[in-house]
Each structure stands twice: as C-alpha cells, then as structure tokens.
Amino acid sequence: MTIPTPSQTVGPFFGFALPFEGDAHAVPPGSDGAVRIEGQVFDGAGEPVPDAIVEISDGDQFARCGTDREGAFHFTVRQTPHFDVLVFARGLLRHLATRLYLPEANLDGDSLLQMVEPERRHTLIASASEGGLRFDIHLQGDHETVFIQL
Amino acid sequence: MTDLDFEPPYLFPDYRATQMRAPRHELVRLPDEWFHQRRGPAFGRVPVSPGDADLTRQHRGEPLGERIILTGRVLDSDGRPVRHTLVEVWQANAAGRYVDPADTHPAPLDPNFTGAGRCLTDDAGVYRFVTVKPGAYPWRNHPNAWRPAHVHFSLFGPQLASRLVTQMYFPGDPLIPFDPILNSIADARGRDLLVARFDPETTEPEWALAYRWDVVLRGRDATPSES
C-alpha cells in the first residue's frame, strides 16, 4: 500500500497549533544578508484570506507565517535567488505550491519561468518595497498566482 | 511514483469555501527534479519536546473525554519508513470545541485540554500520540452541517512533494457520508485511506483505546542531487 495519503484542508482552526515562536524568521532579523518579505493572500473576489498559513523554504531555511485579518504574512530570510512557497488555507483541499524569485535574480532563460505564459511570470517575482520585498499571493482571479502542479 | 492517486480537486463546490479560493488556471507541470524532488523544508527550528506527544498531560488535570492512543507508521512512496520526520496534530476537545479563538461553537472549553501536539517519527517511522477522542462540531457550510470527528495532521518527509496536511477520521462515524470535505475525494478507496482502524493490540487494558493510522508520503528518501 504505497498509495499516497490524500490531502485535506488545514481548516480554519490551526492558529493555536502550527505557529511557533520565531516561526516567520528563517534567520534573525537584521542578520547578515537577511531580507524581509511581506505580502497578502487574496481570494478570487480580491478579499484578503485571513485563515491561510504560508511556508517558505530553501535548503536549510524554513519559515512559516499564519495570515492576519488583512491576509498579511511576513518572513525574514537570507537572500537566495528563489524560494519554494507553500500555501495552506481553509477552502484549499490541497495546499498550493509556487516559487518566489528575488527581483534582482538573473531570470533570463530561467527554465521554470520559460514554462509560464509571459504575461503571468510577474506573479512569481517579488518586488522591492519599503523595508524589503513584497510578494502577494492571489489564489484566484485576474491576478492569479502561477501555481505548480504537485 | 504510483499510478493510483486519490487527491481531492481544488474546486469542489459542495465545500463552499473552495469556490473563491481554488485556482482557475491550469497549474504548471514541472519535471519532478525542478520542484518535487527538492529537499523538503528544514523543520529543525520547530520546537519538539517529548511531552508534546501526550495531549492529556499538558495541564494540571486530565482532560475530559475518551482517552486514546493514536499511532501508526509514516512511509515514503517506496513503502520505506520515513524516519525522524516531524508530525504535528491538532484537534477539537471531546465536546467538539477548539481552543482557537476563531471557534465560536457554544460547546465547553476544557481547561485541561489544548489539543495540539508534535512528535518526530522513530527509527521505524512510527509516531505515537496520547490524546482524547475529539467530538464532532457544526460548521456553516450548508444547513445542519457537522464535521465528523477528526484529527488534523501535518507531515514533512524528505522532499518538497512529501509535504502533507490532512485529516484522520474514526471508523464507523455516522457523519462521514455527509461530509463534503472527506467526500471531495471521489474514490472510496481514497477516503478509506483517511480512516483509522481500531487497534485492539495497542489498546491498553484499563487505560486507553488505540487507533492505528499509517501515512504514505510522496517522494522518497534518496534525494537526487539538484541540477
């Protein structure tokens, strides 16, 4: 029996269980090479998603952040060209996966971006903002983020 | 990888919250080594202490409810044990109420029960929790909607594709046929994978009933080097 166990939604009530102290900081804020990434999760109506939890990882870096009432999350990570991002939420029967590229990354000929329609590539690239980077996640709608088939 | 796949769809209208949250574009298909086989999240910063696996000992007194042992093996897609991987669980109390402030169900909180636990699998891929059986609780998805009793599970595993968040159900629960979340999995064989088995052998006389539930994660331990 090696059929993968199916996924089920994280539901709305994970807030007392999945967060942990310092969860959003893969590296200490202010440490060498650290950058703050913040964003919001939106649904198909453009409404913030207040019951999502976002995970970001790359190699030995891992951070997790539940969204607040504005759907906002934030991370502190050490800069690297791109990160893997997973999104869990009430209403997502299975999590969504995407990739976050830093704006200054050399994206010419990036093999993943080449597989995405040019007009949607920008959804994978963080933008410079005050105090760090911004990366919004649109689950659905006109600005829908490019998600990776799991 | 296996041929059989019982994952639920993103859009399942009977579970209303999927309607505005399921992506409508086709997801981009990548070669496995670009994403799926990348190393899974390094969860080492998540604090896990031995006491975290016993949800009945986190307060001054014992929680109300039916004490249970919840155990099983975590396997990879080759059927090999996934060792020392993080397992997180959370659940409602025996009355069907979460301590989460977002839960407004008018059932009592239990001052002796939080309902959150963590452990690492052992050398054989085995996890084991002691807890109480959670109660069913209402939700507003449709008139008179009630979730069957369940325990939420979060697992990591060796690769990015191994990451799994799911729910474990109890055998014989009369609410199961009515639950759109479980029934989003079209094939009964897939739904059965989420139902634990009563385990008389692990049940401890005069102390606790036991339920056994094994988990199979995607991916395998020998992570190929990245290009």
Ligand SMILES: [Fe+2]
């Ligand atoms: Fe639940």
